[in-house]
Amino acid sequence: MNATPVESEQQINVIIDNLKHKPGALLPILHSVQETFDYIPPIAIDLIAKALQQTSAEIHGVISFYRHFHTQKNSTHRVEICRAEACQARGARELEAWAKESLGVDYHQSTSDRNITLDPVYCLGNCSCGPNIRIADDVIARVDPQKFDAIVKGLTTAKVHIQ
Numbered sequence: 302m303n304a305t306p307v308e309s310e311q312q313i314n315v316i317i318d319n320l321k322h323k324p325g326a327l328l329p330i331l332h333s334v335q336e337t338f339d340y341i342p343p344i345a346i347d348l349i350a351k352a353l354q355q356t357s358a359e360i361h362g363v364i365s366f367y368r369h370f371h372t373q374k375n376s377t378h379r380v381e382i383c384r385a386e387a388c389q390a391r392g393a394r395e396l397e398a399w400a401k402e403s404l405g406v407d408y409h410q411s412t413s414d415r416n417i418t419l420d421p422v423y424c425l426g427n428c429s430c431g432p433n434i435r436i437a438d439d440v441i442a443r444v445d446p447q448k449f450d451a452i453v454k455g456l457t458t459a460k461v462h463i464q
């Protein structure tokens with residue numbers, strides 16, 4: 302969503318006010334902020350810390366503990382590589398090494414142009430056709446490094462289809 306800084310601060314304060322009195326309020330607040338903005342803006346951390354009488358470092362600690370939370374806007378495409386056993390037996394380890402090297406990122410990181418975020422996933426229910434990756438709702442089977450490169454190239458220009 303596109304809100305001015307003042308509007309964003311107001312929205313965050315509404316979220317905090319609605320949830321801060323609940324037991325264990327921090328996680329529901331973080332979830333709600335991320336749902337609203339698609340990430341946790343820096344200003345939210347300070348506002349939450351103040352409202353819950355915690356330090357910003359403590360809020361950061363919780364955010365970094367849960368992989369679900371992001372402090373940067375999401376990239377355009379989320380590419381998930383299956384790390385479960387059946388896919389690993391079919392070459393997922395080599396694929397993930399290639400993906401990290403070719404994209405220049407580790408898991409849970411985004412490319413510098415914010416086009417792609419690389420994430421692990423644990424079984425996509427397509428075990429006999431691994432290695433599998435998922436992009437949005439599309440599960441793509443038998444992905445080797447060459448196919449991975451072609452898919453990534455296509456992400457900049459066209460929608461990827463299951464093959």
Ligand code: FES
Nearest residue numbers: 383385388425428
């Ligand atoms: S192990 Fe990868 S899809 Fe099941």
